[in-house]
Amino acid sequence: MTPTITAFARSPDGGRGLARDMRVRWALEEVGQPYDVRLVSFSEMKESAHRALHPFGQIPTYEEGDLALFESGAIIFHIAQRHAGLLPEDASARARAIAWMFAALNTVEPPIIEREAARLLERDKSWYEERLPILEDRIRVRLGQLSSRLGDADWLDDAFSAGDLLMVTVLRRLSGADLLAKHPNLTIYVARGEARPAYRRAFDAQLAVFTGKAPAGC
Amino acid sequence: MTPTITAFARSPDGGRGLARDMRVRWALEEVGQPYDVRLVSFSEMKESAHRALHPFGQIPTYEEGDLALFESGAIIFHIAQRHAGLLPEDASARARAIAWMFAALNTVEPPIIEREAARLLERDKSWYEERLPILEDRIRVRLGQLSSRLGDADWLDDAFSAGDLLMVTVLRRLSGADLLAKHPNLTIYVARGEARPAYRRAFDAQLAVFTGKAPAGC
Numbered sequence: 001m002t003p004t005i006t007a008f009a010r011s012p013d014g015g016r017g018l019a020r021d022m023r024v025r026w027a028l029e030e031v032g033q034p035y036d037v038r039l040v041s042f043s044e045m046k047e048s049a050h051r052a053l054h055p056f057g058q059i060p061t062y063e064e065g066d067l068a069l070f071e072s073g074a075i076i077f078h079i080a081q082r083h084a085g086l087l088p089e090d091a092s093a094r095a096r097a098i099a100w101m102f103a104a105l106n107t108v109e110p111p112i113i114e115r116e117a118a119r120l121l122e123r124d125k126s127w128y129e130e131r132l133p134i135l136e137d138r139i140r141v142r143l144g145q146l147s148s149r150l151g152d153a154d155w156l157d158d159a160f161s162a163g164d165l166l167m168v169t170v171l172r173r174l175s176g177a178d179l180l181a182k183h184p185n186l187t188i189y190v191a192r193g194e195a196r197p198a199y200r201r202a203f204d205a206q207l208a209v210f211t212g213k214a215p216a217g218c
Numbered sequence: 219m220t221p222t223i224t225a226f227a228r229s230p231d232g233g234r235g236l237a238r239d240m241r242v243r244w245a246l247e248e249v250g251q252p253y254d255v256r257l258v259s260f261s262e263m264k265e266s267a268h269r270a271l272h273p274f275g276q277i278p279t280y281e282e283g284d285l286a287l288f289e290s291g292a293i294i295f296h297i298a299q300r301h302a303g304l305l306p307e308d309a310s311a312r313a314r315a316i317a318w319m320f321a322a323l324n325t326v327e328p329p330i331i332e333r334e335a336a337r338l339l340e341r342d343k344s345w346y347e348e349r350l351p352i353l354e355d356r357i358r359v360r361l362g363q364l365s366s367r368l369g370d371a372d373w374l375d376d377a378f379s380a381g382d383l384l385m386v387t388v389l390r391r392l393s394g395a396d397l398l399a400k401h402p403n404l405t406i407y408v409a410r411g412e413a414r415p416a417y418r419r420a421f422d423a424q425l426a427v428f429t430g431k432a433p434a435g436c
Contacts, residue, residue, distance in 0.1 A: 051363075051366075051367075055321070055363055055364065055366070055367035056321070056325050056360065056363050056364075057363065058325075066310065067310045067313060067314075069313055069314065069317050070317055070321070071317045071320035071321050071324060071325065072320075073320040073324060074313065074316045074317035074319070074320040074321075075317075077316055077320075078313045078316070081313075092284065092285045095285060095287055095292065095296045095299075096285075096287065098292045098295055098296070099287050099288055099289045099292035099293075101292070102289035102290075102291040102292040102295075102323065103273070103274070103288070103289050103292075105320065105323065105324045106289060106291060106323045106324060106327070107274050107276075107289065109324070110328045110331065110332075113328065114328075114332060121352075122349075122352075125345070125348075125349075126344075126345065127343070127344065127345035127348075127349070130343075130345075131340075131343075131345070134339075134340075142274065145269075145273055145274050145275065146273065146274075148269075148273070149269075149273035
């Protein structure tokens with residue numbers, strides 16, 4: 001059964017792959033699972049039909065027969081349970097990869113989102129200039145810790161996993177910021193993720209929503 | 219094999235159950251798994267021995283033979299995989315319960331943590347009074363959505379699950395704040411979680427670290 005995901009009809013990032021449907025598209029591409037996409041407008045996201053799928057009125061959602069899921073982390077975990085390729089078979093390695101999934105979403109992403117929120121919503125406030133360095137210091141601490149752990153490894157725990165998939169999408173939110181550039185190993189790590197064929201297919205498919213052009217190869 | 223978790227030697231909350239080891243203790247109590255606790259000081263948390271267990275220098279960690287895990291969400295998921303009682307057997311219900319685990323940690327907790335961070339770190343800043351209502355509005359939106367979804371149900375998706383366990387611990391961070399009191403169903407939901415015998419045992423055990431008294435019944 002082909003699952004259906006939701007994505008922004010008009011993306012705030014203009015198709016640079018930062019919306020959270022990108023993570024789910026990438027996971028589906030990694031495992032070779034075709035999918036359908038239903039685009040939703042900001043007003044539709046607030047309506048009760050969408051709220052029945054996503055209690056917090058966001059994207060992405062995932063529908064597959066009678067099953068409806070929300071939260072990109074949970075959707076990716078579900079895909080990883082159904083298909084080989086996103087989580088190791090070995091029970092301990094699998095548990096560690098899942099720890100990286102939670103670390104990406106609960107430890108590394110929140111301070112990055114806070115900086116984005118401030119840049120969007122507090123740029124005209126008197127405190128913005130003084131507060132931004134505080135926010136960036138919080139990110140700096142996390143990136144330093146992550147960079148130390150990664151070292152010169154290709155991926156966070158041996159083979160590529162859903163933990164890397166989520167961490168790369170989280171770090172990509174910093175693309176172009178000096179914060180990430182200070183850690184060459186993290187910069188290369190993100191590029192290594194972006195170079196995966198499944199990533200490219202997912203990126204092209206989400207970009208095509210906004211350019212109106214079919215992805216290359218279609 | 220008895221797992222060992224780490225907890226604060228000196229808890230910032232004085233034992234009110236807000237430190238993240240509480241979640242793991244509760245999960246272990248729900249499934250009836252005995253555990254050992256190793257207390258770590260703030261300086262030990264920064265040392266390389268602890269960093270080997272937790273790349274971000276936090277608590278809790280979880281050690282069981284050769285397996286070492288970090289991130290409370292991942293540890294609870296691991297416990298739920300090993301034992302009955304925290305996730306439904308049915309595959310779809312299980313996927314939905316996992317969605318609530320991620321929702322608690324990635325959608326509901328971050329704005330609550332931001333308010334705490336501001337109260338701790340920005341209280342003496344000129345912008346504090348003006349910014350606090352902005353932070354509280356973000357929480358208010360999430361609580362309203364959560365309250366609508368919960369309605370008059372006992373738990374978020376039929377039976378009690380690890381999703382409820384995490385959501386209750388996240389909402390408890392608001393105890394005493396008007397924000398939560400505005401939603402009687404959420405207040406009762408938190409109380410319903412706190413009334414579980416496993417919760418009480420976990421709470422008493424973490425409190426005993428700070429009072430030096432053995433938990434009741436020991």
